[in-house]
Amino acid sequence: MDTEDYPRAYIYRQVVRAKLFIDERFAEDIDLAGIAGEAYYSRHHFLRLFKSMFGTTPQQYRGRVRIERAKRLLAAGWGVTEACFEVGFESPSTFSSTFRRVVGVAPSRYARDAALRDESIAREPLVHVPGCFSAKLAVAQKSNSE
Amino acid sequence: MISRLSHVSIFVLNQESAYEFYVDKLGFRVHTDAPMGPDARWLTVTPPDQPDLEISLMQIAPGMMFTDESAEAMKKLVQAGTFGFGVFECVDIYATYEELKAKGVEFKKPPTKEFYAIEALFRDDSGNWFSLGQKE
Numbered sequence: 001m002d003t004e005d006y007p008r009a010y011i012y013r014q015v016v017r018a019k020l021f022i023d024e025r026f027a028e029d030i031d032l033a034g035i036a037g038e039a040y041y042s043r044h045h046f047l048r049l050f051k052s053m054f055g056t057t058p059q060q061y062r063g064r065v066r067i068e069r070a071k072r073l074l075a076a077g078w079g080v081t082e083a084c085f086e087v088g089f090e091s092p093s094t095f096s097s098t099f100r101r102v103v104g105v106a107p108s109r110y111a112r113d114a115a116l117r118d119e120s121i122a123r124e125p126l127v128h129v130p131g132c133f134s135a136k137l138a139v140a141q142k143s144n145s146e
Numbered sequence: 147m148i149s150r151l152s153h154v155s156i157f158v159l160n161q162e163s164a165y166e167f168y169v170d171k172l173g174f175r176v177h178t179d180a181p182m183g184p185d186a187r188w189l190t191v192t193p194p195d196q197p198d199l200e201i202s203l204m205q206i207a208p209g210m211m212f213t214d215e216s217a218e219a220m221k222k223l224v225q226a227g228t229f230g231f232g233v234f235e236c237v238d239i240y241a242t243y244e245e246l247k248a249k250g251v252e253f254k255k256p257p258t259k260e261f262y263a264i265e266a267l268f269r270d271d272s273g274n275w276f277s278l279g280q281k282e
Contacts, residue, residue: 122180128178
């Protein structure tokens, strides 16, 4: 499987490597043109390949990774400013407007909703689980407490 | 009239390991991860572009959906690769195949043109099989 098991396998591996590099270093101010160089392509050719494989440009993809990471941090109780810098944004206002555009609500609202949901789950966990699963859970919990 | 599927279960041997597989390797998003008492955890994930389909990663363990006997039997069946659970779609199957291989996902079949799609086959960390498909 390490050889050419389908047409252009080598090209796919190069561009996927660049995508994984972004996954790992998304919070850093990495030079996306430099990534093209590492993949041995001109910037234009690399952008075209990346977009055809992942449906988005490297720049947009990195933005998406940052916002997804920020969602996880906010849900875990991080403050908005801390999450903003942690995922690589330089300005809280840019972070907030980007977050709102992508997610549909402001980061502070997202964090508040997540905290309320966590509280509700801690208080009454079974109401968050559909009946075909929760009936079994309720039986298990009852038998465990007996 | 039924219109959509919103929740579905996949039975896994270990939820912690399944979390790593589905979230860190496949790139799924965590929807809910909550303890349900001392011995149960409600863990659901969603495919990245399908946030309204919750996949429940249900640990095969006695006490919840299983008795001691049925849990043991189910574990053996899952480990043996008895079950194929579904088809995941992607934008570019060759790129997805290379990415998942780089992350250590085990493939049974590389991308191959079939009548219904270009298809590859992979298994999760428990032994459940999935098709990876790209419609032409």
